[in-house]
Amino acid sequence: DTEVTQTPKHLVMGMTNKKSLKCEQHMGHRAMYWYKQKAKKPPELMFVYSYEKLSINESVPSRFSPECPNSSLLNLHLHALQPEDSALYLCASSPLMNRESYEQYFGPGTRLTVT
Amino acid sequence: GQNIDQPTEMTATEGAIVQINCTYQTSGFNGLFWYQQHAGEAPTFLSYNVLDGLEEKGRFSSFLSRSKGYSYLLLKELQMKDSASYLCAVRDNTDKLIFGTGTRLQVFP
Numbered sequence: 001d002t003e004v005t006q007t008p009k010h011l012v013m014g015m016t017n018k019k020s021l022k023c024e025q026h027m028g029h030r031a032m033y034w035y036k037q038k039a040k041k042p043p044e045l046m047f048v049y050s051y052e053k054l055s056i057n058e059s060v061p062s063r064f065s066p067e068c069p070n071s072s073l074l075n076l077h078l079h080a081l082q083p084e085d086s087a088l089y090l091c092a093s094s095p096l097m098n099r100e101s102y103e104q105y106f107g108p109g110t111r112l113t114v115t
Numbered sequence: 116g117q118n119i120d121q122p123t124e125m126t127a128t129e130g131a132i133v134q135i136n137c138t139y140q141t142s143g144f145n146g147l148f149w150y151q152q153h154a155g156e157a158p159t160f161l162s163y164n165v166l167d168g169l170e171e172k173g174r175f176s177s178f179l180s181r182s183k184g185y186s187y188l189l190l191k192e193l194q195m196k197d198s199a200s201y202l203c204a205v206r207d208n209t210d211k212l213i214f215g216t217g218t219r220l221q222v223f224p
Contacts, residue, residue: 004157041216041217042204042214042215042217043158043202043214044214045211048211056209056211088155090158103148103163104160104212106150106157106158106159107157108156108157109157111155
């Protein structure tokens with residue numbers, strides 16, 4: 001199984017809603033990532049978890065709250081989002097976050113629209 | 116600061132060869148990756164270079180010159196399905212992956 005899965009595929013939410021994005025991998029990878037990608041732009045790193053601990057937070061607003069319940073799962077909790085947060089949210093995983101040639105495997109993404 | 120430059124768009128003909136260039140200035144260097152991304156889909160890994168030289172993988176090859184801060188992705192025998200965005204990404208000295216703006220390649224029959 002070389003797949004990263006994400007649910008839901010599409011999400012429309014209001015600015016007062018609370019929702020969660022989910023990501024799962026069963027490749028035994030110990031590093032997991034959240035990226036945000038706006039149309040025609042490259043992915044921007046948001047968070048990195050290494051061995052289920054948050055290792056990088058790229059100064060992301062607190063309305064985005066990541067959670068890593070176990071080594072296979074990564075969640076992104078959303079609350080009080082703004083319309084400009086509408087984007088494709090990509091999850092990725094890699095065997096380790098180190099300097100070896102470990103590429104990141106990306107999930108299909110969740111297309112989020114904030115109304 | 117971090118800066119990775121690629122051409123915004125390129126066009127080519129089916130069966131031809133195309134070279135997509137990438138120049139970078141980053142806080143350290145721990146490898147360069149090329150990803151392919153079709154519209155609305157996730158990026159998929161194409162190649163990795165950490166030492167100078169050419170890495171060949173089927174129709175795709177990637178070259179790196181660390182002294183020049185330069186890489187290219189070479190696509191041979193282009194097919195229509197190669198129409199996609201191609202992202203150059205550098206792993207910096209904090210092990211983060213920094214993506215370039217991507218090159219949108221259109222292949223015409």
